[in-house]
Amino acid sequence: MTDDSGGRVADPAAARRAVEAVWRIEAARIVATLTRYTGDFALAEDLAQEALAEALAAWPQTGVPRNPGAWLTTTAKRRAIDGWRRREKFDAHVALLARELDEATDPDALPWDPDSIDDDVLRLVFVSCHPVLSREASIALTLRVVGGLTTPEIARSFFVPVATVQQRIVRAKATLAAAHVPFETPPRDEYPARLAAVLQVLYLIFTEGHSPATGERGMRADLALEAVRLSRVLAELVPQEPEAHGLAALLEFTAARFPARTAPDGSAVLLADQDRTRWDRLLIARGRTALARSDALRRGRGPYALQAAIAEQHALAPSVEATDWPRIVLLYEALGRIAPSPVVELNRAVAVSMAEGPASGLRIVDAVAATGALRGSHVVPSARGELLARLGRTEEARAEFEAAVRLAGNDAERAVLAGKLAAL
Amino acid sequence: MSKYMLIMRGNEAALAAFEAKPFEEVIEAMGRYNESMIEAGVLVAGEGLADAAEGVVVEFGGEVPVVTDGPYGELKELFNGYWTVETPTIEEAVEWAKRAPLGVGNKIEVRRVNGIEDFPADNEWIQKEAQWIEQAGK
Known part of the structure; x- marks a missing residue:
């Protein structure tokens, strides 16, 4: 993986991973920005995927651009304008967007409005976890648009063919369109139930990776740790919601036990029999911080915070007997x-x-x-x-x-x- | 997922350029960078180091270690701080490193942090170390 200044990468597999790394970091903001731009989540998601495909083809030759998020967003916007032009929807509004795109020349400019991007990403989370979607659909969509995982990565995590994941995503987008799901944070009266749905999707992603269902442990643990990451992202998006911190705390504490939960022969080790010295102290400390943030909001402990508090007791105990x-x-x-x-x-x-x-x-x-x-x-x-x-x-x-x-x-x-x- | 340490190193020119900048500006740029990694859920730890001039170097070479006042004398680069990020690939850790608000003369070395799983579980010293980490964590 040599990388000369702009970043030309000799090894194609490493080049691909470099593009995917950028994608994981930027995907949610790109899709959120494009949804705002086009007013159409399904179209935005398609455009983002096309831009990713273009990057995968171009960057190994040209190197990763200086501002990769802007490159991807601009590429997707051009695709949108081309599409409107082809379908003869090129009205005054689209002409204006096209002109704006041509006039935007500052290569270091952020491709989104820093004051509204977090709100847009949160809207994206609520759309991906909308109750009109099946659990499988929400999980696949959340991992792809919020987590920035590629379809093959999702397929590998769930031991299903790539085509199955693609189908789930296509159907999910069609369902959202059919239900006219708006790109918005839910109104006050729906908010608690909708937030609970989001927390549940993240929890399900975690348990999918956490359960010792079938082989390939490394991959499964990565899926669970991706859920931990997403729970941290959510907690930062809705810092005033105690259960968002509660879920993050629960997942940090549970993930802290991963290094101790499998014996050298691959068999599962029960909590009582785990070598507690192998627990990840850094994640335990993060779990305690997250639980403290939940408690600091002084609105009481919800189901996730209570489960986190139970996990905390185990995490702090030197042995089963001393718990x-x-x-x-x-x-x-x-x-x-x-x-x-x-x-x-x-x-x-x-x-x-x-x-x-x-x-x-x-x-x-x-x-x-x-x-x-x-x-x-x-x-x-x-x-x-x-x-x-x-x-x-x-x-x-x-x-x-x-x-x-x-x-x-x-x-x-x-x-x-x-x-x-x-x-x- | 693995933990990667982004190790920040800089030469004297980088230090001089850093000192010439308004402190508020530096703090804001670093703050924004750290915040971006917190919001992305990847930053798990990090610390910055105080002035190297306050430090001391213990050098091994002859029969007994030689202690000299910092900065490092012969060395051209100073170790200034680190971030620990948790990412699925080294490429993603590198992508975060590239975004650090650092100028000419700085380097970030990206290194995977060994986990307990990298060592044989039956080694006495590995077990002791795990206990020390556990005690330190409480």
């Missing part, structure tokens, strides 16, 4: 009240069992099982097996773990459960 379990029980109780779910109840049961003993935990698990809410999932028999084993009721524990192994969703979970069964 402040009574505090974690309180946090789970609060979480269970504002965001009740059987999974939260099971987690509370585990915390209660650590604070008060396995019998108390088992009562909560049995109450969850009685509702039938998680029937068909391995999590209830797995939790029961755990607590029964600690109570010395080995035969009952064995039956539960055997049931859990049958219900496990993937090999990694099965391996963990089989290990527990063997350890009885």
Whole structure:
């Protein structure tokens, strides 16, 4: 990767990565600017992709331009004007835009208005995570337009063919157009629900990368860390929203455990068994800062901030035994009240069992099982097996773990459960 | 994703040019640069160093280390500070380095930061170091 002043790069693969690096940094602002310029998100996204393709063809020969964001934006705007001209929509308005483009000669000028660009990027986030879109569509669109990932990168992250991702993006744009989704931040009455939708999309991207579903660990961790980055971006875009910081904190704390969550043979290591010296202290410190920013807004902890606070307790504890379990029980109780779910109840049961003993935990698990809410999932028999084993009721524990192994969703979970069964 | 350290180095001409600029201007340019990396979610750490003249150099060569007052005497470049960014490729770290508001005579060296995963997990000293990092982090 030699790079003489302007940046001519000899190795084509390195040249491609250099273009992609610029793209990751600039994509959201470029698409946001073009949406404002054309008034059409789908068109803007197409134009941005065309400009990226042009850069991939040109920059390896010419070097990366001095102001790559401006180059990409200008190229896309020219494409827009050419398109309008071809479709004979070249009216006075477009003629004015074309003239403005020709007269803009300062190569160092920002290609967007610095006072409004953050608002435009935020609008882009809300469009990408709009409730008219399916989860898959929102995830693909958010990674592409906000995260600046290329379609092949997204496809590799989700183990699907490139054509599948392309199709999701095309459909997503068609859906947004059909629903006449405006390029705006949501009105006050819709804002909390729409922000929750954005947080959920980022959370889903993280869990997709976090879950040990299938091989290629490096790639998966990168997807999760991309979600961490996007959560930081969002927290800066809406710094007055406690849950944006709450989500960022939760993801920082969880990502901090990545270096400890896989054994050398590739198998998953449970929280209780992780070598805590391998946790990433820098990310833990960032998580604590993010949670403190959420708390500093003095509007109370939402579901993400509460989960972050639980993760913080684990992050600060030197061992499972030295963990402040009574505090974690309180946090789970609060979480269970504002965001009740059987999974939260099971987690509370585990915390209660650590604070008060396995019998108390088992009562909560049995109450969850009685509702039938998680029937068909391995999590209830797995939790029961755990607590029964600690109570010395080995035969009952064995039956539960055997049931859990049958219900496990993937090999990694099965391996963990089989290990527990063997350890009885 | 990896962490990369952007290591800022500059020669005397760069230092002189820096000192000739109005302080407010320098602070604003650096502030904007740092803010852009925070907003992009890539900046994870960074520190600037005080005047090298306050520093001391411990040099290894003869039988005992030789201690001299800074700046570095023979050396033509001074290490002035660093940023740590977390990016998926070195190219992206380089792209951020290129955007630093620095003038002629400055250099940024981009180096990947070793993670705990770069070392054998069973080495006694690696385990100790991990514990030190953990203790220092609390």
